[in-house]
Amino acid sequence: MFDVYLTDVQKKVQFEDYPGEHPVKFILDFKKIFPSVMELMLPVLPEDEDLNEMTWESTTEDFELFKLLLKGWGVIELRLNAIAQFKNRNYADQLIKTAQKKRKDFASVQHQLSTVELDYLFMHEVHALIDAELVEIGEKFYLPTLRALWKxxxxANILNAKF
Structure with a gap:
């Protein structure tokens, strides 16, 4: 569990719906997947610099985006496990690498995109690649669900990855 101070409503909330034991380690690892996490959740070190007592600051909207990214990654992991069973783990890992490259390509060509938008596009690409693979076994497309969650x-251009 970790504490988040919502600056726009001046309210402290506790968040415990994340994997792992240590929240700082979790956030640092999660920002490797979604770089926008460090914009959405700002660390606040206590005076004694004890990382176990670290808190975070966010706005209500940014905190909701953070939770949406967290849920989105959970779905991706479930679907990647299905791909790993259907094909193999290396194949699933390659899908992520392909989506990461596409994210970098978007960033280099579309300079106006925010980090959150790029993170969404990364998820969009992962799900598009997984959808293309799982359609062979009759799995439903997930992209319409992703778009509904993020609309x-x-x-709309970002939502559909069309520029």
Whole structure:
């Protein structure tokens, strides 16, 4: 569990819906997947610099985006496990690498995109690649669900990865 101070409503909330034991380690690892995490959740070191007592600051909207990214990654992991069973683990890992490259390509060509938008596009690409693989076994497409979850957080062009 870790504490988040929501600056816009001046309220402290406790968040415990994350994997792992240590929240600082979790956040640092999670930002490797979604770089926007460090924009959405700002660390606040206590005076004694004890990382066990670290808190985080965010706005309500940014905290909701953080939770959306966390849920989104959970779905990706479940679907990657299905791909690993259907094909193999290396194949599943390669899908992530392909999506990461596409994210970098978007960032280099579309300079106006925010980090959150790039993180969404990364998820979009992962799900598009997984959808293409799992359609062979009759799995439903996930992209419509992803778009429905994010439609109030990113523009229509970003939502559909069309520029």
């Amino acid at each position: 109030s957080h990113v523009s």
